[in-house]
Amino acid sequence: MNSRFLKPVMLSIALILTSFFFSSSIIKENGLFKPGQVWNDIEGIPVNAHGGGILYDKGTYYWFGEIKKGKTWRVEYITSWECYRTNAGGVSCYSSKDLYHWKNEGVALAPNATDSASDIHSSKVIERPKVIYNEKTKKYVMWVHIDSEDYSFARAGVATSDKPHGPYTYMGSFKPNGQMSRDQTLFKDTDGKAYQFCSSENNATMYVNELTDDYLKPSGKFKRIFIGLSREAPAVVKHNQKYYVLSSGCTGWDPNPAAVAVSSSIMGDYQLLGNPCLGKDGDKTYFAQSTYILPVAGKENSYIALFDRWNKTNLEDSRYIWLPMRFEKEKMIIDWKDEWSLEK
Numbered sequence: 001m002n003s004r005f006l007k008p009v010m011l012s013i014a015l016i017l018t019s020f021f022f023s024s025s026i027i028k029e030n031g032l033f034k035p036g037q038v039w040n041d042i043e044g045i046p047v048n049a050h051g052g053g054i055l056y057d058k059g060t061y062y063w064f065g066e067i068k069k070g071k072t073w074r075v076e077y078i079t080s081w082e083c084y085r086t087n088a089g090g091v092s093c094y095s096s097k098d099l100y101h102w103k104n105e106g107v108a109l110a111p112n113a114t115d116s117a118s119d120i121h122s123s124k125v126i127e128r129p130k131v132i133y134n135e136k137t138k139k140y141v142m143w144v145h146i147d148s149e150d151y152s153f154a155r156a157g158v159a160t161s162d163k164p165h166g167p168y169t170y171m172g173s174f175k176p177n178g179q180m181s182r183d184q185t186l187f188k189d190t191d192g193k194a195y196q197f198c199s200s201e202n203n204a205t206m207y208v209n210e211l212t213d214d215y216l217k218p219s220g221k222f223k224r225i226f227i228g229l230s231r232e233a234p235a236v237v238k239h240n241q242k243y244y245v246l247s248s249g250c251t252g253w254d255p256n257p258a259a260v261a262v263s264s265s266i267m268g269d270y271q272l273l274g275n276p277c278l279g280k281d282g283d284k285t286y287f288a289q290s291t292y293i294l295p296v297a298g299k300e301n302s303y304i305a306l307f308d309r310w311n312k313t314n315l316e317d318s319r320y321i322w323l324p325m326r327f328e329k330e331k332m333i334i335d336w337k338d339e340w341s342l343e344k
């Protein structure tokens with residue numbers, strides 16, 4: 001090629017390479033959590049995974065959450081509390097290797113669009129999905145809060161899949177140990193036993209329900225905790241052989257102070273330790289509500305506390321508050337950060 005042409009060609013190649021180098025280093029530097037800001041998936045679409053939980057499976061994190069899409073309205077015949085809702089959109093699943101960049105894996109548990117009698121019909125409530133893996137049955141097991149639009153049904157629903165991201169097959173709902181089950185989470189212990197924590201007795205008391213070996217039902221063994229204290233939004237973590245339950249008070253979509261409790265056995269007597277949320281607006285849980293505590297894989301004493309900052313009149317635009325959580329001796333500490341990363 002004539003050198004008159006060669007020069008501009010080489011110049012453009014150099015330019016393309018330089019811009020590629022810069023954009024890829026920008027992508028790397030973008031590993032930041034920005035609590036409360038719109039969080040886009042890797043296609044640039046806001047993540048829709050509310051009241052969620054995380055499954056860590058073979059080097060990948062899977063984030064499951066409520067799909068809240070479209071119009072929010074208030075159920076007018078309910079006057080005792082502000083029952084804002086969207087149609088139940090089912091459960092979403094996103095995957096990530098680094099916790100910053102999330103790929104939409106599609107709808108893990110699809111709502112039923114046609115049968116209004118179905119638990120998971122879009123006119124119902126499908127909230128707070130959590131997934132754990134059962135080594136014995138090789139199934140991924142999801143538990144969700146299933147409710148009627150007025151929240152009087154108060155049941156737990158179970159779905160399973162052979163793959164972490166689903167699709168999950170819905171198996172039905174029940175009242176664990178014959179009791180109401182609303183806000184809920186799952187906790188899988190190091191010995192492989194699993195438990196459902198749920199707000200019961202009209203949200204006045206929390207239950208720790210031990211699960212059967214296949215994680216599909218309660219085993220019949222349970223413990224009532226926070227009796228008459230009206231705690232919800234449970235998130236459970238084990239640290240130094242102790243069990244910690246982070247929860248909120250019961251004020252619907254509105255924020256209130258969080259509280260953490262500790263016990264040396266999972267079905268033991270939990271001692272309330274107060275609000276672990278420090279810094280700006282910690283007394284209002286940063287205008288958010290707990291949903292999960294994620295131990296960061298491969299990092300000791302490194303946890304992320306996950307909260308939802310509900311926007312009750314536009315639930316789809318509710319934001320995620322992910323903050324670093326650590327223990328100082330027995331004390332759980334969560335601190336506000338405008339932005340942060342695990343690396344710093």
Ligand code: GAL
Nearest residue numbers: 051127183232233251252253
């Ligand atoms: C909250 C609960 C949410 C949702 C909401 C409905 O107390 O934590 O998950 O159920 O009530 O108002």
